[in-house]
Amino acid sequence: MPDRSFLAWPFFEARHRDHAERLEQWCKQHLPVDHSDVDAACERLVAMLGRDGWLMPTAIDPDDPQPLDVRTLCITRETLARHDGLADFAFAMQGLGTGAISFFGDDPQKQWLKKTRSGEALSAFALSEPRSGSDVANMDMTARRDGADFVLDGEKTWISNAGIADLYVVFARTGEAPGAKGISCFLVPADTPGLEIAERIDVIAPHPMARLVFNDCRVPASAMIGKSGDGFRIAMSVLDVFRSTVGGAALGFARRALDESISRATSRELFGAPLFDLQMVQGHIADMALDVDAAALLVYRAAWTKDMGAARVTREAAMAKLYATDRAQSVIDKAVQLHGGDGVRKGHIVESLYREIRALRIYEGASDVQKVVIARQVMGGTA
Numbered sequence: 001m002p003d004r005s006f007l008a009w010p011f012f013e014a015r016h017r018d019h020a021e022r023l024e025q026w027c028k029q030h031l032p033v034d035h036s037d038v039d040a041a042c043e044r045l046v047a048m049l050g051r052d053g054w055l056m057p058t059a060i061d062p063d064d065p066q067p068l069d070v071r072t073l074c075i076t077r078e079t080l081a082r083h084d085g086l087a088d089f090a091f092a093m094q095g096l097g098t099g100a101i102s103f104f105g106d107d108p109q110k111q112w113l114k115k116t117r118s119g120e121a122l123s124a125f126a127l128s129e130p131r132s133g134s135d136v137a138n139m140d141m142t143a144r145r146d147g148a149d150f151v152l153d154g155e156k157t158w159i160s161n162a163g164i165a166d167l168y169v170v171f172a173r174t175g176e177a178p179g180a181k182g183i184s185c186f187l188v189p190a191d192t193p194g195l196e197i198a199e200r201i202d203v204i205a206p207h208p209m210a211r212l213v214f215n216d217c218r219v220p221a222s223a224m225i226g227k228s229g230d231g232f233r234i235a236m237s238v239l240d241v242f243r244s245t246v247g248g249a250a251l252g253f254a255r256r257a258l259d260e261s262i263s264r265a266t267s268r269e270l271f272g273a274p275l276f277d278l279q280m281v282q283g284h285i286a287d288m289a290l291d292v293d294a295a296a297l298l299v300y301r302a303a304w305t306k307d308m309g310a311a312r313v314t315r316e317a318a319m320a321k322l323y324a325t326d327r328a329q330s331v332i333d334k335a336v337q338l339h340g341g342d343g344v345r346k347g348h349i350v351e352s353l354y355r356e357i358r359a360l361r362i363y364e365g366a367s368d369v370q371k372v373v374i375a376r377q378v379m380g381g382t383a
């Protein structure tokens, strides 16, 4: 039985507790889904989540724009991740892929949000390139003005949802200034001529992912999201909101690992008594519970701070993501250990958690980058 006592913390309001309870019931009924075809599974998950209203918090309502509620995003990711990593992925991408539109889009661009919030359209966030993952400001992809259009040329890689997305939010160099100040952001529908899926990428916790090539890909000037040259700032603002939610997902994986470990330690007999009677095992369980609670405090502190109106939560979000993903890795590793051989048996839940958690320390800013961000913040600089 997962520990839900954190929902009584003062970070939350009654609507969050109600959301968590209803979502838990929904997950018990519908998850996990069959992952054998990840593209089909993600399309199905988005359709199911959209049909039952769970995607609404991922983007603003164009008819009644209110700020995104980061606590709801984190609770949702935590709950979905505890039941099915792919369900968390499907939910998360609807938010990350449309964040730039929610925060900086104009009215016609925001019409897309009706479809992504209802599960009728899937979205992707295309920032990383082969030469510039962590070093985002060094991107090569260009967007050249040509009359009433922009022409996009270059590559994006590691793009989640690539191949099944209906729209891509793409960052490209428009050259107003060198480095970070010369990048703009564009909304590119998947069927735009010149946008191609160049290579599918398989990762240890499979989900739809590919390298994209843009070859003379022409979009109208109205496809630009926000102002020319503001792309880097837009990308960082989106990550500022969604980074805490990566911590939420890590928390979900860690809680599941803890629950599985408690269940294993109490049901498995060794040396004539339950595994749990061994004090070293109790020590592991205590460390895991401590890591989970400490991570939850940082994640929900970041989410609450943003929801209370902070313009930026760079420090809080970096701490939440860094700590929650790092500690979840440790919790899950202990869970594998406590499960013995079953912990590495293909298809066992802790084996899949072991694979699921790893990428969270790399994407949306690697752990090392988060440390740099935190150090700069505590030194009083900007990150």
Ligand SMILES: Cc1cc2nc3c(=O)[nH]c(=O)nc-3n(C[C@H](O)[C@H](O)[C@H](O)COP(=O)(O)OP(=O)(O)OC[C@H]3O[C@@H](n4cnc5c(N)ncnc54)[C@H](O)[C@@H]3O)c2cc1C
Pocket (backbone or CB within 6 Å): 124, 125, 126, 127, 128, 130, 131, 132, 133, 134, 135, 157, 158, 159, 160, 161, 203, 359, 362, 363, 364, 365, 366, 367, 368, 369, 372
């Ligand atoms: C599963 C997965 C999903 C992804 N989804 C998307 C997506 O949807 N959209 C998208 O645009 N991108 C996506 N990415 C890309 C991801 O954001 C990049 O992989 C990440 O930014 C790291 O870039 P890189 O792989 O080029 O590694 P590099 O930039 O080469 O970094 C390698 C390592 O160097 C170290 N390092 C880097 N910078 C510093 C620093 N400043 N100080 C100290 N150490 C440092 C870190 O250990 C880092 O892991 C995804 C990646 C993965 C693995």
